[in-house]
Amino acid sequence: MRVIGLMSGTSYDAIDAAAADLSLAGDSLVLEPLGMVSEGYDEELRRTLTGALPPAATSLAEVCRLDTRIGQAFAAAAVRADRELCGGEAELVASHGQTVFHWTEGGKVHGTLQLGQPAWIAEATGLPVVADFRPRDIAAGGQGAPLVSLVDLLWLRGRPGTPVALNLGGIANLTAPDGTAFDTGPACALIDAAARGFSGGRLAYDADGALAGRGRVHEPLLERLLAEPYYALPAPKTTGKELFHLGYLQDALAGFGTLRAEDVVATLTMLTARTVADAVLALGATEVIASGGGIRNPVLMRMLAGLLPGIAVRTSDELGLASDAKEAYAFAVLGFLTWHGLAGTEPASTGARHASVLGSITPGRGGLRLPAPGSRRPARLVMA
Incomplete structure (x- = not known):
């Protein structure tokens, strides 16, 4: 059919x-x-x-x-x-x-x-x-x-070890072989919001991770963002742009003075990598098979791989399914x-x-x- x-x-x-x-x-x-x-x-x-x-x-x-x-x-x-x-x-x-x-x-x-x-x-x-x-x-x-x-469960069934499917869209979600699945938090939602906000709407997203690649992670901002209560909720859980939007980011930036756009985007990219990596490690994954627009951000993918030593991070393209x-x-x-x-x-x-x-x-x-x-x-x- x-x-x-x-x-x-x-x-x-x-x-x-x-x-x-x-x-x-x-x-x-x-x-x-x-x-x-x-x-x-x-x-x-x-x-x-x-x-x-x-x-x-x-x-x-x-x-x-x-x-x-x-x-x-x-x-x-x-x-x-x-x-x-x-x-x-x-x-x-x-x-x-x-x-x-x-x-x-x-x-x-x-x-x-x-x-x-x-x-x-x-x-x-x-x-x-x-x-x-x-x-x-x-x-x-x-x-x-x-x-x-x-679909992830049907597709990855029989694969050795503990493969975890990861989708990096506006929101990131994971699926584990035991059926556990949930949204980990923002993938590109806050990165896109920052790119649009800092560029006055000229940029829709951080193409090729160019902004993040020129920035440095602002650790105090990262710690404030990681304190979001959503991350501590048990699975199953789901979220969206109802929570993670430009206003949310503006509230998080309050009190930090003027930060460079590149540093904010680098910090948000690390936020995505950290929240995804924490969830992957908690699932005991042996490999991550990623798809979605976020895989085209090389800075995000490097950060994620760096937080998952010994765990293969590959794309669904490698398994025959166009990401x-x-x-x-x-x-x-x-x-x-x-x-x-x-x-x-x-x-x-x-x-x-x-x-x-x-x-x-x-x-x-x-x-x-x-x-x-x-x-x-x-x-x-x-x-x-």
């Missing part, structure tokens, strides 16, 4: 559309990657989205407009992926949408909101769309994240499981009471004809 997975992460820099040929073979799910295309949000939409995200105030009218325009942008990415990667023969679209709020309070997740109305995708492609993946896990008592943990496309492929897998009536969560990873079939299905142009439900969820993911 040819499935297109659509993903835009907490950095909201682009919509990634990855196409995969997925098939069940015994107890394995076989994934043949067909490639990925990326579509950036147009500047006006990106500006509007940025202005509506917490801690900014917004209106229901703005939420409605964003839901429509993001849905149209996702639809355009899906149409392009079907044409360029699937030769017009895609059968299903799985859309994560754009997370705009994750309601966490008292150590519990109460709700989540992803925008990008799937009706626009179904109308533009003619294909059925699985969307709105996270709420069902939250309704079952889970965190609704990290949902890619199930830039990994999350989009993961949602293609989750959409495939939903289409076949199979659960897409691992309770040990999200803290839910039970595993759940995820998402809602929007029919395509030809109506809705679901396959017979699979009898059992596959035990492993194999890359073709």
